[in-house]
Amino acid sequence: MSRCELSIVLPSKNESVALRVLLPRLYQTYPSAEIIVVDDGSTDDTRAVCEASKVRVLTHPYSKGNGAAIKTGARHASGEIIVFMDADGQHDPADIHKLLHKIDEGYDLVVGARKRSSQASAARWMANSFYNRFASRFVGQPVADLTSGFRACRAALFREFLHMLPNGFSYPTTSTMAFFRAGYSVGYVPINVNKRPEGSTSHIRLLHDGARFLLIIFRVGTLYSPLKLFIPISAFFFASGLSYYAYTFVVAGRFTNGSALLLITSVLVFLIGLVSEQITQLLYASRSDS
Numbered sequence: 457m458s459r460c461e462l463s464i465v466l467p468s469k470n471e472s473v474a475l476r477v478l479l480p481r482l483y484q485t486y487p488s489a490e491i492i493v494v495d496d497g498s499t500d501d502t503r504a505v506c507e508a509s510k511v512r513v514l515t516h517p518y519s520k521g522n523g524a525a526i527k528t529g530a531r532h533a534s535g536e537i538i539v540f541m542d543a544d545g546q547h548d549p550a551d552i553h554k555l556l557h558k559i560d561e562g563y564d565l566v567v568g569a570r571k572r573s574s575q576a577s578a579a580r581w582m583a584n585s586f587y588n589r590f591a592s593r594f595v596g597q598p599v600a601d602l603t604s605g606f607r608a609c610r611a612a613l614f615r616e617f618l619h620m621l622p623n624g625f626s627y628p629t630t631s632t633m634a635f636f637r638a639g640y641s642v643g644y645v646p647i648n649v650n651k652r653p654e655g656s657t658s659h660i661r662l663l664h665d666g667a668r669f670l671l672i673i674f675r676v677g678t679l680y681s682p683l684k685l686f687i688p689i690s691a692f693f694f695a696s697g698l699s700y701y702a703y704t705f706v707v708a709g710r711f712t713n714g715s716a717l718l719l720i721t722s723v724l725v726f727l728i729g730l731v732s733e734q735i736t737q738l739l740y741a742s743r744s745d746s
Contacts, residue, residue: 462489463535463611464552467525468543469496472505478545479509485549490535493543494525522605523627527618530611539608546649547606554645555608564613564640567632568606568647587629590673594680595636600644603628603672613640620679620739629672633679638740682736686729693722 464482468475475493482491491511495502497519506513514528526540537559541547551568558566570584584603591599605628617634621627635642677685697718704712 461536462486462539462556463529463533463537464489464491464539464541465526465529465533466491466493466541466543467496467522467529468493468498468502469519469522469525470498470500470502471543471545472498472500472502474545475502475505475509475543478543478549479506479511482549483509483511486552490533492529492533494529496520496522496525521623522625523621523630524623526627527621527623530614530618533611536611537608538611538614541606546651548648548650551606551645551647552608554647555606558643558645559608559610561643562641563643565609565632565635566607566643566645567601567604567628569600569644570604570649571646587672587676591629591633591676591680594676594684595633597636597642598644599632600646602632602676606647607631609635613638626672626675629675630679633676637680637736678732678736682732683729686725686732690722690726690729693718693725697722 464486466475466478479491479493482489493502493506493511493513495506495513495515497516503513503515512532514532516525516528529540530538537556539552539555541549541552547568555566555568584601587602588599591602603626607628609631613635614631616638617631620634621630632642674685697715700718701711701715704710704715
């Protein structure tokens with residue numbers, strides 16, 4: 457692909473060690489592509505490394521988050537196709553052609569799905585597997601890797617959802633579900649992930665970020681179809697209320713405040729889900745009209 461057709465965006469924070477190796481490989485593999493490094497408030501010599509490699513560098517004055525760096529790169533990319541990849545050296549530039557091949561087949565978003573052997577730890581693999589299964593039930597399609605940051609997409613379509621992307625680490629989840637919800641084609645290709653170069657450290661801490669990653673589950677539900685998330689919760693409270701009422705009627709012969717609270721909660725949860733569904737419909741309808 458020529459420079460006007462392909463842009464490669466790398467969000468980076470203090471990844472100069474990995475960039476020294478990665479950028480020459482990227483340039484050698486795709487010499488005509490536009491390579492953009494978004495420096496998210498790094499305190500190392502990231503900018504100097506990028507300038508020495510003669511790639512385009514966009515600098516945040518302070519750290520805004522991985523998702524914010526992705527949005528900055530997407531806004532400035534001139535290519536019709538954008539490839540997003542991590543700047544830590546874990547993604548192999550040689551795998552980019554796999555993503556582009558799927559794009560050529562007609563897919564709008566193609567994600568590099570990490571193999572089991574490429575997961576950082578067993579705990580991380582279990583968490584990602586749970587997210588994948590949960591998302592698959594919502595969209596009715598197999599989701600091979602919900603949180604992979606290695607992906608290629610049609611730039612115009614990706615920019616439709618920039619306003620929805622968070623500034624933090626869950627941009628892959630949000631963008632994937634948004635593409636599914638809008639009816640675009642999403643595909644996956646298996647990839648291996650390299651170990652981080654010596655001297656490069658991960659910015660994700662499993663325990664520290666655990667609560668934040670649990671919100672991914674609710675983000676998946678509310679992004680795709682809120683009623684699919686809220687109806688089971690509402691049904692649980694409704695069944696609990698009926699069961700408790702049956703118990704108290706047999707034991708005490710009356711309808712208790714506890715049963716009333718559970719049934720009212722069931723109705724409220726359902727109504728919240730209904731309103732959320734309408735908001736979601738309006739959100740996607742407004743994007744398609746524009």
